[in-house]
Amino acid sequence: MQAVSIAEVAKRAGVSTATVSRALSGRGTVSPARKQAVLDAAAALGYVVASNASSLASGRTRNVGVVIPFLDRWYFGQVLEGAQLTLLEAGYDVTLYNLAGGTRARAQVFEQFLLRQRVDAVLAVALELTPHEIARLHQVGKPLVCIGGVIPGVPSLGIDDLAVSELATDHLTGLGHTTIGFIGGKPEVDSDFQLPVQRFDGYRRSLQRAGIEFDPALALYGDFTLDGGYTAAKQLLGAPGRHRPTAISAASDEMAIGAILAARDLGLSVPGDVSVAGVDDYVHSEFFGLTTVAQFPYRQGVEAARVIIDQLDHDRQSPSAISLPHELVVRSSTARPRPHSSPDKTSPGG
Amino acid sequence: MQAVSIAEVAKRAGVSTATVSRALSGRGTVSPARKQAVLDAAAALGYVVASNASSLASGRTRNVGVVIPFLDRWYFGQVLEGAQLTLLEAGYDVTLYNLAGGTRARAQVFEQFLLRQRVDAVLAVALELTPHEIARLHQVGKPLVCIGGVIPGVPSLGIDDLAVSELATDHLTGLGHTTIGFIGGKPEVDSDFQLPVQRFDGYRRSLQRAGIEFDPALALYGDFTLDGGYTAAKQLLGAPGRHRPTAISAASDEMAIGAILAARDLGLSVPGDVSVAGVDDYVHSEFFGLTTVAQFPYRQGVEAARVIIDQLDHDRQSPSAISLPHELVVRSSTARPRPHSSPDKTSPGG
DNA sequence: CTGAAAGCGCTAACAA
DNA sequence: TTGTTAGCGCTTTCAG
Numbered sequence A, B: 001m002q003a004v005s006i007a008e009v010a011k012r013a014g015v016s017t018a019t020v021s022r023a024l025s026g027r028g029t030v031s032p033a034r035k036q037a038v039l040d041a042a043a044a045l046g047y048v049v050a051s052n053a054s055s056l057a058s059g060r061t062r063n064v065g066v067v068i069p070f071l072d073r074w075y076f077g078q079v080l081e082g083a084q085l086t087l088l089e090a091g092y093d094v095t096l097y098n099l100a101g102g103t104r105a106r107a108q109v110f111e112q113f114l115l116r117q118r119v120d121a122v123l124a125v126a127l128e129l130t131p132h133e134i135a136r137l138h139q140v141g142k143p144l145v146c147i148g149g150v151i152p153g154v155p156s157l158g159i160d161d162l163a164v165s166e167l168a169t170d171h172l173t174g175l176g177h178t179t180i181g182f183i184g185g186k187p188e189v190d191s192d193f194q195l196p197v198q199r200f201d202g203y204r205r206s207l208q209r210a211g212i213e214f215d216p217a218l219a220l221y222g223d224f225t226l227d228g229g230y231t232a233a234k235q236l237l238g239a240p241g242r243h244r245p246t247a248i249s250a251a252s253d254e255m256a257i258g259a260i261l262a263a264r265d266l267g268l269s270v271p272g273d274v275s276v277a278g279v280d281d282y283v284h285s286e287f288f289g290l291t292t293v294a295q296f297p298y299r300q301g302v303e304a305a306r307v308i309i310d311q312l313d314h315d316r317q318s319p320s321a322i323s324l325p326h327e328l329v330v331r332s333s334t335a336r337p338r339p340h341s342s343p344d345k346t347s348p349g350g
Numbered sequence C: 001c002t003g004a005a006a007g008c009g010c011t012a013a014c015a016a
Numbered sequence D: 001t002t003g004t005t006a007g008c009g010c011t012t013t014c015a016g
Helices: A006-013 A017-025 A032-045 A051-058 A074-089 A099-111 A131-139 A161-174 A195-209 A226-237 A253-265 A297-314 B006-013 B017-025 B032-045 B051-058 B074-089 B103-111 B131-139 B161-174 B195-209 B226-237 B253-265 B297-314
Strands: A063-068 A093-098 A121-125 A144-147 A156-158 A180-184 A219-221 A247-250 A275-280 A291-294 A321-323 A327-329 B063-068 B093-098 B121-125 B144-147 B156-158 B180-184 B219-221 B247-250 B275-280 B291-294 B321-323 B327-329
Touching: A006 A017, A006 A032, A017 A032, A051 B051, A063 A074, A063 A099, A074 A093, A074 A121, A074 A297, A074 B093, A074 B103, A093 A099, A093 B074, A099 A131, A099 B074, A121 A297, A144 A297, A156 A297, A161 A180, A161 A195, A161 A247, A161 A275, A161 A291, A161 A327, A180 A195, A180 A226, A180 A253, A219 A226, A226 A247, A226 A253, A247 A253, A253 A275, B006 B017, B006 B032, B017 B032, B063 B074, B074 B093, B074 B121, B074 B297, B103 B131, B121 B297, B144 B297, B156 B297, B161 B180, B161 B195, B161 B247, B161 B275, B161 B291, B161 B327, B180 B195, B180 B226, B180 B253, B219 B226, B226 B247, B226 B253, B247 B253, B253 B275
Parallel strands: A063 A093, A063 A121, A121 A144, A144 A156, A156 A321, A180 A219, A180 A247, A247 A275, A275 A291, B063 B093, B063 B121, B121 B144, B144 B156, B156 B321, B180 B219, B180 B247, B247 B275, B275 B291
Antiparallel strands: A093 B093, A291 A327, B291 B327
16 A cells, blocks of 8 residues: 555645645644635545654754663563653654663764664663763753753653662551561662662761661662572561561562562561562552552653643753652551560451 | 765765665675774764665665554563664664554554555554555565464464463373363454464363353453453452362453452462463463463564575565464472362462 | 765645 | 745765
């Protein structure tokens, strides 16, 4: 099937191609009668504008590039889905630049793909970039928004990772726990990725505010995985007597779920013997009855897309930093520490 | 920063724009010396071809559209990542068309976005399409490949869902189980999505070959979720006495993991009292020691991308159906049924 | 092997 | 409000 051109629509509607363009794009003025004629003709012929010709002539592509470090993790899938759907709604395609392919692929993205003038804007998701990569991004010469990470001089949206972690721990201290373990992520040496550090600092600040002394022996790395959380929790909960924490604050829900499973395997009840709290509100968190501080990655994606659309369609600048909401969701994995060690019911699903 | 045009490169290299184009694209012939001069000039100026101008002139976009029903599920993320990275490697961008946005968004994708002539080919992932949507896809007039689903007349890659499920159940019968429950997905009424049906049929065929009579009371729906699997397994395992299955074959790993957790909550040991097998090799399956029939969605994405690249870059047609591999992965959630009901060790991680 | 030149299909001045 | 027209930046005949 051969694609229909604007000239055919023009002919059928009895107008010039310029009028067709105006009627279809909404730019410029067209009399209602002619506009309708154009719309009818276009519909009858099944005309859809050829994006590359349109881009070439107008300088607009109606396409947004999303640069993302992985696709196969819950958070990123959520953000991408929210952004993509919102952009689609506004008439924008989304072209995906996934950096998971290693350094070669990564270099290609920054040296070639993004510079092809295929996008009107780029959304950078949770990216840790080199100064050179940032320079390339600016070289694209298009609006740039980042989410879940900070690039100097670029509007960014994100949750307050310190506050989030602090809130999770506050919930635990508020219940009366005083021996609280922490399972965090190892800060990467070669990266300035702040998330693990901030969540750790949040935990410590909460302790401090509650007047609890920080004990380095209670802070372990869990790698942000189920398995990592499980292993770290076994370590923490295997400690004898009063060294064993009565609560664990994990920097992510996956690790927190690992901790719940570790507790069960040790014969400890949650929240009877240990309370566990996480951060994220992961897909499976509700199932495990996990108390967590929810962030809303899908909505984060939507927000980021809106910032971009505002800028592109309405030439509206956004503030350089937008703070995204979080929310404590209390479920059944946390409770007051019990005075004596008597058996207790386990959480639903456990 | 203003983008560099082909004319500037031509001027700097002392050749015509035609020669620059030939040197950079590899189409046509250029003397080695001039080619080098062009390459140097392009590198010095940081020239990258403007994709829309190139597309308009050549009819090629170096972009592939991927149409996918969700992003936030493990399987789809994996397929997408595999396809995207492979395509990137070959110099193709990937534009994402996610159908999760509801009917309006869905209609927009098929009526507008895909027809914008922005893609050289489209990859349809696990799609259930209406005849009208299929017609639209053909109207795009570009190569079309589908994966994890079948569109009449379109090259498709996929695993044999019946064989996969049959193998999982065969593993159980092979161990000596004769009372085997099944947790499947509800076949959608308004869709011809074959997966749930095929996996159910695989289970039944395995039973039949083992000479075990199919008992409808042992086949439940689990919705392909952790929670669904948990609920269904509680149902199955709550049955008194000899009606209680000694093994469960689940149509997906998420449901199988739900079943393992249900067994634990009932105080049943896995695999001591119940064996559980799944299908997928989900991210968390190894952690739970789940025996499963693995499919390899990342590699599936890679394969699909290769088919497309072969067609686009080498004009090579692929066979209309490519069968993708699967593999039984035996871990610790399955064992022989035990003759008497004595306590047994549980699986690692459990 | 190379250059000149004619578009690719559309948009945006500009003129009417 | 509308049509005419000159490109947008590149690729690809076609001559040479």
